[in-house]
Amino acid sequence: MTEPIVVVGAALLSGGRLLAARRSAPPELAGRWELPGGKVEPGETPEQALVRELREELGVEAEPAERVPGEWPVRSDLVLQVWTAHLVSGEPGPLEDHDELRWLTPDEVWDVDWLDQDVQAVMETVRLAWGREGTEAR
Numbered sequence: 001m002t003e004p005i006v007v008v009g010a011a012l013l014s015g016g017r018l019l020a021a022r023r024s025a026p027p028e029l030a031g032r033w034e035l036p037g038g039k040v041e042p043g044e045t046p047e048q049a050l051v052r053e054l055r056e057e058l059g060v061e062a063e064p065a066e067r068v069p070g071e072w073p074v075r076s077d078l079v080l081q082v083w084t085a086h087l088v089s090g091e092p093g094p095l096e097d098h099d100e101l102r103w104l105t106p107d108e109v110w111d112v113d114w115l116d117q118d119v120q121a122v123m124e125t126v127r128l129a130w131g132r133e134g135t136e137a138r
């Protein structure tokens, strides 16, 4: 059996807020919110993929910090893993794949319509980044 391809999601944290991105494609995912990122390419580590994807999609330089425990199936051939990350330079813009970005405070984190797989992933991210408050808010 072939191993699933890892989709790396970046939990970009800045000033106590988490960046959420609204997908613009494909039609079945458009309008739903996710962590920016994408598929790890052959020969890349997930951390390298995260840096590349944030450069392409958001136009920023970012530094991966720590892996959020867990992984979440996307499809039979794709699995989502998440790393926290910090901005090194630039201001994120929805350059590719997204039509809106939002910096969410702990109080706002459940205000957006996350992709199904991202709900658990964001819950774990909130737990890691901000402690228990975010999970209780859910």
Ligand SMILES: Nc1nc2c([nH]c(=O)n2[C@H]2C[C@H](O)[C@@H](COP(=O)(O)OP(=O)(O)OP(=O)(O)O)O2)c(=O)[nH]1
Residues within 6 Å of the ligand: 007, 008, 009, 029, 034, 035, 036, 037, 038, 039, 040, 074, 078, 080, 115, 117, 118
């Ligand atoms: N980037 C991202 N994708 C997610 C998340 N949650 C989730 O289910 N997915 C799904 C959506 C897509 O089916 C898949 C990632 O595909 P993608 O289109 O973003 O990957 P990519 O940028 O490498 O695209 P491509 O090279 O295949 O065009 O994972 C998430 O938080 N971030």
